[in-house]
Amino acid sequence: GENVEQHPSTLSVQEGDSAVIKCTYSDSASNYFPWYKQELGKGPQLIIDIRSNVGEKKDQRIAVTLNKTAKHFSLHITETQPEDSAVYFCAARTPPGADGLTFGKGTHLIIQP
Amino acid sequence: DTEVTQTPKHLVMGMTNKKSLKCEQHMGHRAMYWYKQKAKKPPELMFVYSYEKLSINESVPSRFSPECPNSSLLNLHLHALQPEDSALYLCATSGPGPEKLFFGSGTQLSVL
Numbered sequence: 001g002e003n004v005e006q007h008p009s010t011l012s013v014q015e016g017d018s019a020v021i022k023c024t025y026s027d028s029a030s031n032y033f034p035w036y037k038q039e040l041g042k043g044p045q046l047i048i049d050i051r052s053n054v055g056e057k058k059d060q061r062i063a064v065t066l067n068k069t070a071k072h073f074s075l076h077i078t079e080t081q082p083e084d085s086a087v088y089f090c091a092a093r094t095p096p097g098a099d100g101l102t103f104g105k106g107t108h109l110i111i112q113p
Numbered sequence: 114d115t116e117v118t119q120t121p122k123h124l125v126m127g128m129t130n131k132k133s134l135k136c137e138q139h140m141g142h143r144a145m146y147w148y149k150q151k152a153k154k155p156p157e158l159m160f161v162y163s164y165e166k167l168s169i170n171e172s173v174p175s176r177f178s179p180e181c182p183n184s185s186l187l188n189l190h191l192h193a194l195q196p197e198d199s200a201l202y203l204c205a206t207s208g209p210g211p212e213k214l215f216f217g218s219g220t221q222l223s224v225l
Contacts, residue, residue, distance in 0.1 A: 032212045043117075043203050043216035044156065089155055093212060099169050100146055100205075101214060103155035 002027040006104025023090035024072040032093040117217035125223045136187040142208030145187045150201040194224045
């Protein structure tokens, strides 16, 4: 089955700086890669996703890049703000995909004021 | 704001109790999921319902019993739980295809 590795487990950055979280996946058939943000006491919230036929996607301060050859994808957050503090999970879906997503172990992002 | 609503938000129960978790969605999605999440861990899949029929059971103990009364509702019936079952239980839906998962806020369950 699919295996998703996520690094780092904890990331502390100064407010206003950029943050990068990286994930690798094992199954070359995986074709959909979402990122979730989970705040304390809440469920994971989908913040951005990318399909395997696209190399990069951007939404305001958030971007995701995908390297299919190397089987890795990354989340980039620019101009970080205190409200970006949360746990971020990457995930991958392998077709046919009816059994949900394979998640990475999560990254605790801390924005230092 | 989520369109997947879970109740209750918190639940404390003894090992001999019977309780139910409820999930309601108004997104028109036909696939619904139960996930279990322990602290500082990713969500783990428990059950998948597709068009109101159980399609996947990830070897979950029988003390957890899912039910899908209609396309908008998903229940998880709990009986004779163990303290190690304490966790955040998340409901999710996906649609129109199987890709995008939308989670509710979860029920934080404590088993004493």
